[in-house]
Amino acid sequence: xxxxxxxxxxxxxxxxxxxxxxxxxxxxxxxxxxxxxxxxxxxxxxxxxxxxxxxxxxxxxxxxxxxxxxxxxxxxxxxxxxxxxxxxxxxxxxxxxxxxxxxxxxxxxxxxxxxxxxxxxxxxxxxxxxxxxxxxxxxxxxxxxxxxxxxxxxxxxxxxxxxxx
Amino acid sequence: xxxxxxxxxxxxxxxxxxxxxxxxxxxxxxxxxxxxxxxxxxxxxxxxxxxxxxxxxxxxxxxxxxxxxxxxxxxxxxxxxxxxxxxxxxxxxxxxxxxxxxxxxxxxxxxxxxxxxxxxxxxxxxxxxxxxxxxxxxxxxxxxxxxxxxxxxxxxxxxxxxxxxxxxxx
Amino acid sequence: xxxxxxxxxxxxxxxxxxxxxxxxxxxxxxxxxxxxxxxxxxxxxxxxxxxxxxxxxxxxxxxxxxxxxxxxxxxxxxxxxxxxxxxxxxxxxxxxxxxxxxxxxxxxxxxxxxxxxxxxxxxxxxxxxxxxxxxxxxxxxxxxxxxxxxxxxxxxxxxxxxxxxxxxxxxxxxxxxxxxxxxxxxx
Amino acid sequence: xxxxxxxxxxxxxxxxxxxxxxxxxxxxxxxxxxxxxxxxxxxxxxxxxxxxxxxxxxxxxxxxxxxxxxxxxxxxxxxxxxxxxxxxxxxxxxxxxxxxxxxxxxxxxxxxxxxxxxxxxxxxxxxxxxxxxxxxxxxxxxxxxx
Numbered sequence: 001x002x003x004x005x006x007x008x009x010x011x012x013x014x015x016x017x018x019x020x021x022x023x024x025x026x027x028x029x030x031x032x033x034x035x036x037x038x039x040x041x042x043x044x045x046x047x048x049x050x051x052x053x054x055x056x057x058x059x060x061x062x063x064x065x066x067x068x069x070x071x072x073x074x075x076x077x078x079x080x081x082x083x084x085x086x087x088x089x090x091x092x093x094x095x096x097x098x099x100x101x102x103x104x105x106x107x108x109x110x111x112x113x114x115x116x117x118x119x120x121x122x123x124x125x126x127x128x129x130x131x132x133x134x135x136x137x138x139x140x141x142x143x144x145x146x147x148x149x150x151x152x153x154x155x156x157x158x159x160x161x162x163x164x165x
Numbered sequence: 166x167x168x169x170x171x172x173x174x175x176x177x178x179x180x181x182x183x184x185x186x187x188x189x190x191x192x193x194x195x196x197x198x199x200x201x202x203x204x205x206x207x208x209x210x211x212x213x214x215x216x217x218x219x220x221x222x223x224x225x226x227x228x229x230x231x232x233x234x235x236x237x238x239x240x241x242x243x244x245x246x247x248x249x250x251x252x253x254x255x256x257x258x259x260x261x262x263x264x265x266x267x268x269x270x271x272x273x274x275x276x277x278x279x280x281x282x283x284x285x286x287x288x289x290x291x292x293x294x295x296x297x298x299x300x301x302x303x304x305x306x307x308x309x310x311x312x313x314x315x316x317x318x319x320x321x322x323x324x325x326x327x328x329x330x331x332x333x334x335x
Numbered sequence: 336x337x338x339x340x341x342x343x344x345x346x347x348x349x350x351x352x353x354x355x356x357x358x359x360x361x362x363x364x365x366x367x368x369x370x371x372x373x374x375x376x377x378x379x380x381x382x383x384x385x386x387x388x389x390x391x392x393x394x395x396x397x398x399x400x401x402x403x404x405x406x407x408x409x410x411x412x413x414x415x416x417x418x419x420x421x422x423x424x425x426x427x428x429x430x431x432x433x434x435x436x437x438x439x440x441x442x443x444x445x446x447x448x449x450x451x452x453x454x455x456x457x458x459x460x461x462x463x464x465x466x467x468x469x470x471x472x473x474x475x476x477x478x479x480x481x482x483x484x485x486x487x488x489x490x491x492x493x494x495x496x497x498x499x500x501x502x503x504x505x506x507x508x509x510x511x512x513x514x515x516x517x518x519x520x521x522x
Numbered sequence: 523x524x525x526x527x528x529x530x531x532x533x534x535x536x537x538x539x540x541x542x543x544x545x546x547x548x549x550x551x552x553x554x555x556x557x558x559x560x561x562x563x564x565x566x567x568x569x570x571x572x573x574x575x576x577x578x579x580x581x582x583x584x585x586x587x588x589x590x591x592x593x594x595x596x597x598x599x600x601x602x603x604x605x606x607x608x609x610x611x612x613x614x615x616x617x618x619x620x621x622x623x624x625x626x627x628x629x630x631x632x633x634x635x636x637x638x639x640x641x642x643x644x645x646x647x648x649x650x651x652x653x654x655x656x657x658x659x660x661x662x663x664x665x666x667x668x
Binding site: 387439492 | 661
């Protein structure tokens with residue numbers, strides 16, 4: 001009998017302890033971290049820029065332009081972010097490629113000659129970009145050539161736009 | 166115990182050093198890129214144009230000594246050209262197969278650009294005649310000197326020439 | 336005793352009585368009859384029941400409510416991979432934790448709230464596939480308790496927890512540390 | 523005649539004290555549960571049964587009376603000194619008496635005992651006593667010929 005009572009007390013005590021821990025609430029820690037984000041994309045490639053005409057007596061041939069592509073950016077780093085542009089290789093003398101990026105979150109540098117801008121000498125094309133997003137801004141390319149530079153068979157250049165601080 | 170403390174201190178120094186070395190670099194290395202492929206091409210082009218004209222050459226005086234009419238001369242017309250090709254030439258021709266009167270033309274090279282002027286050309290038929298040779302990858306210009314001549318036997322009359330300038334491969 | 340004799344007599348005649356044997360003498364039968372009258376008869380009357388006893392057991396079930404989260408800590412991180420160029424809003428989700436509950440009270444629901452009074456970013460929560468009850472629509476967490484699950488009275492069940500973190504690029508970087516509290520409340 | 527009266531008295535005495543339950547009335551309280559599971563059942567072994575040898579091989583049955591029963595209660599005999607413990611019996615109001623101990627010998631030691639191990643359990647869906655009231659079982663143990 002005594003043994004039974006002891007067992008009952010032990011069991012009872014055990015449940016009493018469990019009861020003390022029975023909770024009608026539960027908590028969970030959720031940590032949300034937002035890291036630095038830089039994103040830039042372009043809408044595709046511009047059409048071929050082909051110089052086909054000029055004026056008699058003038059060395060500078062009639063330039064051609066393309067503004068069919070756009071770029072979009074998103075960044076949360078700061079309010080002094082910029083976009084730079086460069087080619088994978090410089091153009092030969094007598095040929096000129098300029099680029100102009102429109103911007104609403106920053107300040108466009110206007111028309112920038114990137115003919116000789118390579119990875120080591122990228123040029124700023126948009127500066128002072130504020131935190132946030134800027135979508136579908138127009139990219140304008142202009143290609144011009146001198147008659148004295150001669151003809152140019154189809155040549156490709158990779159233009160790299162970099163969103164950076 | 167002292168050794169342990171020394172090691173810990175050293176570790177802390179190293180950690181701080183690494184932190185100081187990499188954190189700024191990390192902070193300034195943030196960027197994203199996007200690329201576009203641009204295709205560039207310049208086609209062959211040859212342009213030629215005239216400044217001045219149409220003009221009228223009038224033979225209306227006689228040389229008393231020779232008893233022949235004096236030639237009429239005009240150098241008011243300017244020829245312009247642009248070519249990004251190599252070894253081009255400029256030829257000139259009239260639309261009259263057998264002119265009644267004599268009409269001569271000469272390029273007086275005084276402008277810029279490449280090219281060598283040929284001697285004075287007589288437009289005696291409607292075939293093209295070389296006017297300037299050695300034109301290449303340039304824009305140039307020159308004055309055109311027209312000379313009209315007639316003999317007494319040819320009497321009085323008039324001719325209208327349509328003169329064509331052509332820049333072609335040389 | 337005289338009243339018993341006739342009964343004893345009938346037994347002597349060899350009539351059938353349960354447990355009797357007709358070959359035994361009348362004295363033995365008299366003893367048997369006495370025993371039946373004074374003690375054994377009551378028992379034999381209930382199919383050879385020798386005795387019974389009773390006691391009382393009271394079963395009491397307290398109002399029980401228990402909640403359990405499968406994961407104590409959830410880390411949500413918004414990086415470049417969660418962003419789309421040209422879009423200010425960036426988003427990430429977590430669906431790794433589950434909520435289990437048990438309640439034997441009727442008309443109960445589960446509410447949720449955060450300890451963070453002024454979060455920099457937006458944190459939303461919705462209960463997924465509850466085995467019992469009705470999941471409320473997605474909740475934007477605040478210090479005010481909002482319904483997560485309703486109609487869970489007298490049940491034991493589980494559901495998934497889907498956290499959605501939303502940040503705007505224009506808000507910059509940072510960290511929000513939430514302590515999310517789930518509570519079983521009366522509906 | 524005196525002999526007859528004494529014998530009758532003794533037999534009568536034996537008939538009234540053949541089985542007794544010790545430990546008195548008990549209250550079993552379920553206080554906690556498992557999230558996603560069920561409330562934790564409660565065990566009680568405070569009661570024992572004492573019973574005596576009979577002229578025939580006997581057994582003990584158990585039955586309960588619990589009007590409006592809401593929760594679950596079962597019992598099994600442990601530490602049985604004489605006889606065979608039956609499997610655990612679920613005590614449900616209105617069910618017929620069920621064997622608790624069987625094959626109690628009709629010879630040998632006169633007095634036997636066993637421990638009564640009660641298990642109270644419930645599910646979350648069965649509710650709680652605050653809303654439904656307690657289950658009060660009046661349990662009857664009967665010693666009878668097998």
